[in-house]
Structures are given as structure tokens and as C-alpha cells.
Amino acid sequence: MKTLLAIIAVVSLSVHTGLAAGDTDVQEAIAAAKAAQKKADSLQGGWVTTDDLIKQAEEASAEGQKDTALKLARKAQKEAELAYAQAEHERKHWSPPPYLLPK
Amino acid sequence: MKYILAAIAYLLLPGMGATPAVAEPSPDADLEIYRDYFKKRFPDFTAENYSLGMYNFNEDKRSQWEAIMDFPPYEVVVETGEKLFNTPFKNGKTYAECLQNGGIGIAHTYPRFDAETGKIKTLSMAINECREANGETALNLLKGDLPAMLAYLAETSRGKPIDIEVPDDPRALAAYQDGKRIYFTRRGPRGFACYHCHWEAAGSRIRGNELSPAIGQATNFPAYRSKWGAMGPIQRRYKGCMRNVGAKPLKEGEGGMNNLEYFHRRLSNGLPSNAPNNRF
Amino acid sequence: MTYTVTKSFASTLIFGSFLLSHGAFAAEEAKTAVEQGKELAVNLCQACHHFEGTEQAGTVAPPLVAMKARFPERQKLYEIIYDPHVATKSHTMMPPFGRNGLVDDNQIQLIIDFLYTL
Numbered sequence: 001m002k003t004l005l006a007i008i009a010v011v012s013l014s015v016h017t018g019l020a021a022g023d024t025d026v027q028e029a030i031a032a033a034k035a036a037q038k039k040a041d042s043l044q045g046g047w048v049t050t051d052d053l054i055k056q057a058e059e060a061s062a063e064g065q066k067d068t069a070l071k072l073a074r075k076a077q078k079e080a081e082l083a084y085a086q087a088e089h090e091r092k093h094w095s096p097p098p099y100l101l102p103k
Numbered sequence: 104m105k106y107i108l109a110a111i112a113y114l115l116l117p118g119m120g121a122t123p124a125v126a127e128p129s130p131d132a133d134l135e136i137y138r139d140y141f142k143k144r145f146p147d148f149t150a151e152n153y154s155l156g157m158y159n160f161n162e163d164k165r166s167q168w169e170a171i172m173d174f175p176p177y178e179v180v181v182e183t184g185e186k187l188f189n190t191p192f193k194n195g196k197t198y199a200e201c202l203q204n205g206g207i208g209i210a211h212t213y214p215r216f217d218a219e220t221g222k223i224k225t226l227s228m229a230i231n232e233c234r235e236a237n238g239e240t241a242l243n244l245l246k247g248d249l250p251a252m253l254a255y256l257a258e259t260s261r262g263k264p265i266d267i268e269v270p271d272d273p274r275a276l277a278a279y280q281d282g283k284r285i286y287f288t289r290r291g292p293r294g295f296a297c298y299h300c301h302w303e304a305a306g307s308r309i310r311g312n313e314l315s316p317a318i319g320q321a322t323n324f325p326a327y328r329s330k331w332g333a334m335g336p337i338q339r340r341y342k343g344c345m346r347n348v349g350a351k352p353l354k355e356g357e358g359g360m361n362n363l364e365y366f367h368r369r370l371s372n373g374l375p376s377n378a379p380n381n382r383f
Numbered sequence: 384m385t386y387t388v389t390k391s392f393a394s395t396l397i398f399g400s401f402l403l404s405h406g407a408f409a410a411e412e413a414k415t416a417v418e419q420g421k422e423l424a425v426n427l428c429q430a431c432h433h434f435e436g437t438e439q440a441g442t443v444a445p446p447l448v449a450m451k452a453r454f455p456e457r458q459k460l461y462e463i464i465y466d467p468h469v470a471t472k473s474h475t476m477m478p479p480f481g482r483n484g485l486v487d488d489n490q491i492q493l494i495i496d497f498l499y500t501l
Contacts, residue, residue: 079292096283099303
């Protein structure tokens with residue numbers, strides 16, 4: 001009986017903690033954010049806030065705040081993707097404004 | 104068949120065969136367009152006005168600046184810089200032996216295109232090259248002894264017209280074009296390019312700040328900025344500007360940043376160098 | 384036994400955070416849409432645009448006035464705020480507030496609610 005109760009305890013506890021972010025989820029999210037930032041940087045297009053968000057995600061992860069870490073990492077990744085999209089568009093379409101072009 | 108395939112492969116190489124519909128204007132043609140723009144915007148502007156920049160548009164700030172210029176903080180830095188510049192290396196050689204005319208009266212011609220490397224070289228880089236060639240370590244480009252020496256060298260060029268040359272060399276032209284691209288590229292979450300604040304918006308205000316016209320800005324650098332509490336080169340200001348718009352700044356002393364300085368300083372060609380200067 | 388403890392612990396957490404978030408929201412709910420929109424406009428738009436109620440407005444952009452008359456189609460105003468580079472097909476300095484994630488759709492609607500009072 002005690003063994004059965006112990007098994008139920010372990011299983012329900014892991015079900016409960018499984019609702020929160022797992023360690024691998026957080027590490028993967030941070031790695032994805034860093035990769036996205038590297039891509040944006042490769043086009044000289046990174047944003048300042050993204051590095052801060054990644055740092056905060058790593059700090060939250062180190063403190064065991066997995067949900068916060070995941071949220072921050074995903075926000076950082078989204079930002080870096082927007083930054084890259086803008087930089088890529090600019091590479092193809094940059095131009096002086098009409099008033100600075102030859103007539 | 105082999106030759107057809109080779110031709111196709113050649114055309115597919117990046118940049119090859121991708122001729123622009125309209126040829127890029129030459130740097131001189133650009134300069135004419137740029138000067139015309141500000142002649143129309145500010146028909147009464149003298150060389151002094153161009154150098155005054157944002158102080159043209161705010162009486163209060165201009166008087167504060169004029170008061171500071173009675174005893175400008177940069178004078179102390181120029182003295183320090185002169186001493187440093189004239190101090191020989193451990194091996195007995197001097198900076199003067201590395202630089203054209205001993206470094207005197209040349210600052211207004213930098214950055215230059217270096218035919219040996221095919222890249223742009225700033226005066227700061229030339230100073231560091233001199234150090235390393237004589238067994239000394241390179242100095243930090245943005246703070247400390249190097250900007251101090253830069254301030255002294257700039258002082259010896261005071262009043263001389265800025266003269267940034269783009270020689271007839273495809274590599275120089277490519278560097279100029281790269282700098283131009285960086286200048287006109289939107290960056291940061293707000294998508295601001297350098298041109299957004301300093302052309303159409305020159306003379307207007309964002310938040311509490313009046314915006315300076317692009318032509319004339321470079322005449323004031325290196326500058327002692329109260330915000331820094333120190334003398335700094337123009338690349339330090341470029342970095343601050345980029346951070347202000349939320350963009351990760353380019354690295355000082357490297358390709359993109361040097362090309363940007365090459366393009367941007369050339370905008371002020373012909374205007375008397377007014378460096379070092381003070382800004383708050 | 385363990386499962387019951389875990390369940391009530393979880394419920395307390397969920398209910399507690401619900402209370403907290405709604406407590407904060409209750410303070411927001413007291414503000415009307417127009418008031419919320421004004422707060423956003425003062426923080427985001429005043430840097431460049433003058434409008435009634437600003438004290439340190441910038442001058443780089445046109446003043447915001449008679450907005451309902453000038454922009455009767457709400458969707459058009461939304462598109463300008465979301466991405467003016469596309470909506471006005473120009474070299475405009477105005478940031479793509481929506482596209483670059485500076486505001487979300489709900490915030491744009493609140494800003495428009497405020498703009499329509501100008």
C-alpha cells in the first residue's frame with residue numbers, strides 16, 4: 001500500500017511539474033533565440049533589447065524560474081526574427097529618399 | 104555546352120550580371136545633390152552655421168554652448184594629447200616618423216582609402232599601426248589616450264577644409280558605396296535610418312532635441328561631449344546614435360563603421376575643420 | 384492523498400494569480416478606452432507629433448488634429464500605425480509600430496479611440 005501511494009505521489013508530482021517548462025524546453029528556447037540573434041547580427045541588423053532579453057532568460061533559468069525563462073527566450077527570438085526580416089528587406093530595398101536621388 | 108554552362112555560372116555569381124537598372128551616381132555627383140539640398144533648405148547658411156549644427160535651432164542651447172566655449176574643456180585634452188604624441192616609444196622612435204608631415208595638418212584628410220590593403224583607414228588606426236610597428240600595444244579606439252592624441256592632431260588642422268578623397272579605384276568606390284548603404288539603411292525597432300533625422304527633419308525637434316543637418320556634423324569631431332565627460336572620436340558618436348535608435352552598434356575600427364565614416368565625413372568636404380569642439 | 388494536496392495547491396496558485404491579474408486589471412478597467420489610448424499616444428506619438436494635451440511634443444511630424452474628419456476609415460488609420468512604410472508607400476520616418484511589435488492590435492485600437500477625440 002505504502003509503495004502504491006509512493007508511486008502515485010511520484011507520478012502526480014511529475015505530472016504537476018510537467019505542466020511547467022522543462023529544463024530542455026528552456027535551453028532549446030534560449031539556443032533558438034541566440035541563433036536568431038546571430039542571424040540578425042550577420043546582416044548588421046540586431047536590436048539592442050534582444051541581448052538583454054536573452055541575458056534575462058538565462059538568469060531566470062539559472063534561478064529555476066523556468067516559465068519566465070521560456071517566455072523571455074521566446075520574446076527574444078521573436079524580436080530577433082523581426083530584426084532579421086527588416087535587415088533582409090533593407091539589403092534589397094535600401095535607397096536614398098527621392099529628394100536625394102539624381103533627377 | 105561547357106562554355107554556355109560556365110557563362111551561366113559566371114552570371115549567377117553574386118554581383119555579376121546583376122547590373123543595376125540605373126548606374127549609381129559618382130561620389131562627386133552625390134555631393135552636388137547633397138549640397139544643393141541644404142542650399143535650398145537653409146539658403147542663408149554659412150560654413151559657421153553648418154558647423155553649429157543643432158545650435159542653429161535653439162537660442163538657449165546655443166548661448167550655453169557659447170559660454171562653455173569661453174573656457175572649452177577640450178583645451179586641456181589637446182595639451183595632454185600633444186604630450187602623448189611627442190613622447191617617444193620604448194625603442195626611441197616617434198609617432199611623427201610614421202605619419203605624413205609628422206602628423207601635423209593632416210587630420211582633415213582622414214579617413215583615407217589605403218591602396219595597400221584596399222580598405223579605409225582612420226587616423227586612429229594609423230596611430231595604432233604606428234604603435235604596433237614599434238613594439239607597443241594598440242590603444243582603445245574610443246576612450247583615453249588615443250582620442251587625446253586625435254584631439255591634438257585635429258587642432259593642427261583647424262580651419263583647413265575637410266578633404267576626403269575617393270580615388271579612381273573600384274575598391275575605394277565599393278567602400279564609399281558600402282558606407283552609403285549603411286547610412287541609408289533602416290535599423291532598430293523604429294526603423295530609423297541616419298538620413299531620417301538629419302535631412303528633411305534637420306531643424307525640427309524629436310522629443311527635446313533639435314536635429315542637426317548632415318552636412319557640417321563631421322567638422323566638429325573629435326569632440327568633447329559633456330555627456331561623455333570626455334573627448335571622443337566620431338565613431339563613438341555613431342555608436343551612441345545607433346544605440347539611441349535601438350540598433351546594435353557596428354564595431355569601431357572595422358569595415359562597416361570605417362566605410363560609414365568615409366561616406367559621412369565626405370558630406371562635409373570643403374567645410375573648414377572645426378575640431379576639437381564641444382558639445383553637451 | 385498526495386493528488387488532492389497537489390490539486391488544491393495548484394488551484395490556490397491559479398486562483399491567486401487570477402485575483403492578482405484581475406486586481407491590476409480592475410485599476411485599468413476604471414480607465415476608459417480613450418484614456419488608455421491617450422496614455423499610449425503620449426508615450427509613443429508625442430516624440431514626433433503635437434496634439435492637444437502634449438507638453439513636450441516634437442515637431443518632425445504633422446500635428447494630430449481633426450483626425451476623424453481626415454481619417455474617417457478606421458482601418459486606414461490602423462494600417463498607417465501598423466506599418467506606415469507599406470500604408471503610405473514612402474520613405475516616411477514614422478516607425479512600423481505594429482509590424483515591429485512596439486504595440487499590439489488592441490493597443491492600436493485604443494490609440495485610434497483616442498485619436499478620434501482630437
